[in-house]
Every structure is written in C-alpha cells, then in structure tokens.
Amino acid sequence: MLVDDFDFHLPEERIALRPANPRDSARLLTVTGRDVGTLGDFSFLDLPGRLRRGDVLVVNDTRVIPAQLHALKGQAHIGVTLHKRETADQWWSFVKNARRLKPGDRVEFGPGLAGEVLDKADEGGVLWRFSALPGETLEQALERVGQMPLPPYIARRRGTDAQDAADYQTLHAAKDGAVAAPTAGLHFTPRLWEALAAAGITRETVTLHVGAGTFLPVKADKVEDHKMHAEWGSIDAATAARLNSARAAGGRIISVGTTSLRLLESCVSETGEIREFTGDTSIFIYPGYRLKAIDGLITNFHLPRSTLFMLVSALMGLDVMRKTYAHAIEKEYRFYSYGDGSLLLP
Template identity: 65%
Template sequence: MRVDAFDFDLPADNIALRPATPRDAARLLLVPGADGDLRDLSVRDLPSLLRAGDVLVFNDTRVIPAQLEGRRVSASGEARIGATLHKRIDLRRWQAFVKNGKRVKPGDIIHFPADVQAVAEDRHEDGSWTLAFAGDEPVEVLLERAGTMPLPPYIAAKRAQDEADRRDYQTMFAQKDGAVAAPTAALHFTPELTAALDAAGVERAFLTLHVGAGTFLPVKVDDTNEHQMHAEWGTIDAATADRLNAIRANGGRVIAVGTTSLRLLESATGEDGIIRPFSGDTSIFITPGYRFRAIDGLMTNFHLPKSTLFMLVSALMGRERMQAVYAHAIATGYRFYSYGDSSLLLPQG
C-alpha cells in the first residue's frame, strides 16, 4: 500500500509534552468494531469496559538511559558525537544510531561523560554502528552514570529533559533492563487502577519485548512493501503462553496493552491461533490485510502520521475507520504520542 494512505494532519498543540497527573487521569477513547459509536472516557473507566476473565498483557521491559552525548578524539581532530543505543549484541557491545556518524571511522574511541568510553567497531547498512564499551563494569551501570533517558524526538525537540522524565518515562511494571523506548500504553496504569481491575476479575500477564529506537524512525519509502522493520528481542515463557491459550479457550479476551505486546504475541502465535513460547528477535510488520491470531483487542496511545504503528491499528480496525477515529481525537483535543492519551480498540465490539 502507499504510505501516503496513512497520512493525516496533526496540529502541534495535540502533542503531549508531559503525562497526565495522576497517570490514570488520562483520557481514553473507546473504539468498537464496525460502525459502533465512539465513547470519550477516562483510563479509570477501563475496569467497566472489560469483562471478568479477560486478560491484559503487559510488556515488563525497563527503559535504560540509552542516550549518550560525547566526543570523538583522533588524529583528524575532535567531533561531537551523539549515540542512541537500540539493540544489545552481547555483554559489552550494542548497536547504536549515531548522530554525526560521518565523522566516525572504525576503531575510533568515543569519550562519554563519567569516564565512559566505547570503540566504534563497524558501521551497518542502515547507518547505525556497533559500539564496544570499555572496562569491566556492566554496560547498564555505565549508562546510569553517563546516559539520559531516550525521550522520543518529538518531545526532546520541544523541551529539555529533566529528572522527572526518569520517573515518567517508565511503567509501573518495568522490571527487565533493555528497552530504549517505553511501552507507552502501560504508562497510564497506577496501583489504584490495577486494584480496580483485580476487583473486576480482569487478569494480568507479562511478556518482555526490549523496544528499540527504530520505533521512532520515519518510514522513508513510498510503498509499505519496501519498508524494513528493525529487529527487537523478546520472550514469552511457556507458562504465560499456556495461560493465555487457556483464557481464550474459556471465552476470555486477550487484550494487548501496547503495540509492543501485540507484536510479540502475534510473532509467537501460529496459524492455528495457539500462542507458543518465544525467545528471539522479531521484526514483524503489520499492515492492512494482516490476519490477527493472538489478540482480541488493543489498548494503545495515538500514533504519528504515516508511522508503522498507525498502519498496525489500521490493520486491526480498518484504515478508513482509524482515519475517522483520529479525526475525532484531534477535533476533541486528545493528546498524542508517548505522554498522551489512550484508546481501547475492540474489533468485535
């Protein structure tokens, strides 16, 4: 399909630069399937929108401070270098998008704050670099010293990062280090909301997908068939897969909280609709025409024009339907992107 088919006009005023306070005070747009009426609600209404026996599937990845600013010093001079780590290769090496990367050559040492150093080993076809960090300390420890939270570019371009972002850009379920972007749909959850969901008989399950910085990259081709997704590492254990299959078999619905959870669930599910244990990379790219196998609904924020995530929600609900949904959201003041409001998409109503 033409990428332009997923375009829409988004006023700058609709872009959220800070989250709602408290988090579950954010707005929620209920989107039933077919031509069902849209409902303007609050995230706090979620327990009344789900049924006892349904399960919400969360991504328990934890965002690491993967944004680094440093300098390269070599015989040819000094250059300022920015790096955003986006995928672990091994214990000391990460793949990174590098700002001012044309000034870097294989073997160059990049000096970051707090005595953190990395060698630029080689450049990949997509322009990213493999960085090998010096020393014996775990890279996560080095990043806590030298890095900052990798806020999305549409926020970072409009305001300076501050200490509040270390808290705000992390979900209450964050446990496993490795993401360089938050699974933002889960940012809306609070202990009070989860208690209300428990009381309503709505279950919770967890998987891990370490979200990469590739999620922010624009689609640069004209046709969706030509776009290549960046791979991200994820895992679903056998107990979780069995539990989700049992819930569906008993008539419960599997609701993915966020597109990251959805993409891993779909990657782990066969044509027979059975979710299986999964551990490895996924680069699944979901566009209209895709047949969903694992999920019955999706809770997600509002996404960028012409983005792979807007293509995904269009695949779930229909492109024309989602164009109308987003027009309603813009006209009624919903806040977009990572710190913005939420929607609940239920294709079967």
C-alpha cells in the same frame, strides 16, 4: 499500498509534553467494531467497566535504560542512541555524525565509559563495544553517563529533565533493555490494577525490549518496501499456556501496547495458539495482516505515516482509524508517548 494513505494532519498543540497526573486520569477513547468504529469518550479509571470478567491484559515488563550518549570527536558532536543489544558490552546504535567514525575509533562518552567502533551499517548504524570502570557493569555506567531517550517530538521541544527518569517508566518495568517506553503501560497505577482485579480482569507479562527504530520515519513510498528493525522479546511457556486457557474459557486477550501485540503475533500459530518464544522479531503489521493472538488493544495515539498507525489500521480498518483520529483531534485528546490512550476492540 502507499505510505501516503496513512497520513493525516496533527496540530502541534495536540502533542503531550508531560504525562497526565495522576497517570490513570488520562483519557481513554474506546473504539468498538472493526469497519464500524463506534466511539466512546472515557478515562482510564473507567477501563474496568469497558472490559469483561475473564479478559486478560498483557503488559510489557521491559525497562527503559538511559540509552542516549554524547561525545566530541575533534570538533564534531557525536550523538548516540542505542537500539539493540548484541552482547553484554556490545550495542547497535543510531549515530548523529556517523560519517566521522570508522571501525577501530575509540570515543569517550563520560567518566569511565568509552566505546570502540566495531562495525557500521546503513542509515547511521554503528556497532559499539563499550568499556566501563573496573567492577562496573555497562548498565551502571549508563545510569551515570547516559540520558533518557525521550522521543524526538518531545526532546526537540523541551529537552530531557530529571522528572523523565520516573515519567518514562511504566509501573511494570522490571527488565533492563528498552530504549523507548511501552507507552500504553504508562497509564496504569496500583489503584487501577486493584479495580481491574475486582472486576475479574487478570494480567500477564511478556518482554519486548523496544528499540529506537520505533521512531524512524518510513522513507519508502510503498508500505511493503519498509524494513523493520529487529527487537528482542520473550514469553515463557507457562504464560503462553495461561493465555491459551483464558481464551479457551471465553476470555479476551487484550494487549497493553503495540509492543506486547507484536511479540504475541510473533509467537502465535495459524490457528491462534500462543507459544513459548525467545529471540528477535522484526514483524511488520499493516492492513492485510490477519491478527491471530489478540482480541483487543490498548494503545496511545500514533504519528502519521508511522508503522504503528499502520498496525492499528490493520486491527480496526483504515477508515475506522481515520475516523477515530479525527475525533481525537477534534475533542482535544493528547497525542503520542505522554498522551492519552485508546481501547480498540474489533
């Protein structure tokens, strides 16, 4: 399967630079039927009426940290985006000008935050050991010195500002560790959850710390040759048991975002039983993969040629997703992290 099969033209003006206000006023394109693709134009406030009593929405409670750091080494600008934690003070990162660094180098990122290069990998990957002020955690130092890691397609056009510190966190954000937001969750508000609860729709929570690898382009010609970066996730036994019980009672498991979906598919058996899980996952879902853990997906609109567009094509069929995205572009839906969303029900 070729990566070119997942290409499409997206006009630049369709890329959202700010979220909808209020968040739940974002548009919601519903797509029903794998290989059929019946489309409907709604908003997120219509979501309770598009689901069924007994359905369960699974959200990701990861919280985005200020994961972008900047420094000078001589005259060279060193741009760092953290992407995966190894220990309390060690992170793998993608680095601009990584060729200027070697193991043992020490870089000052700001007052009271320094990093030592421990190792280097391919494609600009650098492992750092960080040191903060006495009595200060790394998280506290990042809050002082770091910047929110907005997706490149937003940061290139307008930069990052103070509003993003709130805009780029979901209502469910509770556990520090993500360097990209689980953006489908950005549309949810207290009043939307109240309406969902009144409609008999419940919520469960999992954790997947989203890495910056989600923004890396697919450079391989063949889909099967692409290597996914690992991300850490967790679902406890009680949550897994409730999801299994809800499904056994006839409810549908609807993932809020591709991050929740990828975690659930990492811990499901061949027979569809969701199990307790804690650890790394580098699962890569593309057409030919049979999804077992979920019955539907709420997700934003993704980049052409991206692993996320491949994932939704695995769920609904590539022809349906081409039709869906053509409709979204024609009807002027807003794309990507701060954009509108879709409800995919195969």
